[in-house]
Amino acid sequence: MGYFEDILRVVVKIPCGKVATYGEVARAAGHPGSARQVAWALRDADAKGMPWHRVLGSGGYILLGGTAALRQRKLLESEGVHFSGGRVEMERFKFRFPKRRGGRRVPFAR
């Protein structure tokens, strides 16, 4: 236990009708840069019945493939998240974690 818990804890904190990206979740969980590992934990979440579907890729795109993507989309739509052409309107549904202030965001390095 440890890593998954951190990630999942953040994921379950996302309110209904809201979504977040792997990177955001990773950062909120206290593991910036480990967006990939978030996905990994998400896999576990799927088995635990956790709201993994509230996590999307950057830009609001579903990175999943096959039926998983469809499943996620359906779940999100059920929560009120609107999709436009395979993409979520992040600007409207993206969840701001309480930790961040004033929309501070620094992409990578520069």
Added chain:
DNA sequence: CGGATGGCTTTAC
């Protein structure tokens, strides 16, 4: 301990 993997992210062309 080292190498490979992965439901990512971002910059660059």
Added chain:
DNA sequence: CGTAAAGCCATCC
């Protein structure tokens, strides 16, 4: 807007 390359990082073997 699509593809390519590099970077990050925890787990698996």
